[in-house]
Amino acid sequence: MRVPEHQSFAGKARRRVAACAVFLAVAVAGGLISAVPASAVAAPVSAHAALAETATTLAVPATVNPLPSVDPIGDPASFSVLVNKSRPLNPAGYAPSDLINARGSGQYMRAEAAAWLNGLFQGAADAGTGGLSIVSGYRSYAQQQQVYSYYVSIYGQAYADTISARPGYSEHQTGLAMDIGNAAGNCGLSTCFGDTAAGKWVAANAHKYGFIVRYPNGYTGTTGYSYEPWHLRYVGVALATDMNRRGFPTLEHYFAGNTAAAASIKSGADLVAADASGRLLRYPATAAGGYSGAIQIGSGWTALKQAFVVDWDIDGVYDILAQWNNGSLGVYRGLPGGGFAGQVVVGNGGWDRMTITVGKWTHAHGRPGVVGYFPDGVLRYYPNTFGGALSAPQVIGKGWNGMELTIADWEGDGANDILARTPSGSLINYRGDGWAGFFGPATTVGTGWQYMRVLAPGFGLTGAGTRGITAQTADGNLYNYGLGRGQWTTYGQVGSGWNSLKLFK
């Protein structure tokens, strides 16, 4: 077996290959088939009901979280509950049962969140930031009523609503939120906290401890709140890391597959495929960890080499990246109301000869980019800098010929890796360093994968924050392999009869 070499930080390639810097905003005339559905509303296709039946379920192991990750979580006791101005706690008077005194501060949090908060504080101190301090944790419904009324009395209701939650609408009532400051305390509840060493460290590292900065700068329109670098929300390491990896700035973005409930692709757990007649089909993920009946969401999807489900412009609605047999690479933006915008060509010429994978490949770029190689085996990273056309590539390796590529985070460390399948069926993890390069030795994480035709990474099939790979075998079966932190977790057959379908990655 040939082992590809790595080149970390190889820098910009001298030669532009297959990249198109020109941003073509409209579908290519004549050549490409429109993928925009005739009617924007997805309609079930009865012809595929039978397919759907066979494409459903086998048992999912009993340990998996049964919550449908596509839905914003409404259970106030869930670590992934979504609470905002339009989603109050239910019941409004909810009080958690496992509050503890966080770090002896007199401020309370739920036990698991408080335990991870300890790790966060330790991490901030160890990093030489000067450390963190606790400002405000759990507030009951009654306490929130006092806080809100106080702000209304000072500022009036309109402004008070941008800085304080109404009772029953506060994350602090979940026991999962903590307002923090720098240890010196001079930036408590002030945006200057975000400019301190401690604040910067928290913004970059909170996800490793299961926290998110819930109200980031520039997203008032989404969250309803002004920038609050101090307001941390515990969501668990899996979900926080998942958000970080995929570049979702807010919990609302994370659940956008549902708030944009009319979008054609609703969830990172859904499967999308094209059948032999070019119909574009979505197979919705079910709460049980399988897939339900096919829904047609487009037509004209023949002449594809491969396609990918990806949030190209990170607007919270899934898009499709299409690698056409005629050599072009195009993005179809998913529309919140359903359907897709016309193709934007993001790469011209030669892409039919490339083997590619798509995903966030460096912390330096928030949007998912393309990693791939021509038959020469030279691996290149093509940044998606603007959510449109790809930028000039950089060489990141050589000797990759014959490998099938899948970007996924094997270690669960928030930096994507490349899972490469060799011609002989070994699946090898090439660990990404988070900055477009590799580090550490490659490790074999599977054998016998030569029977897999397509490996499609997915998110949330077996619960909020979960990750996995759905594999389509040459004989038309589907299997899902859960990804843990450096290991496989769940495993199960999730479909059959997929022989004539082209599964999107």
Ligand SMILES: [Zn+2]
């Ligand atoms: Zn707060």
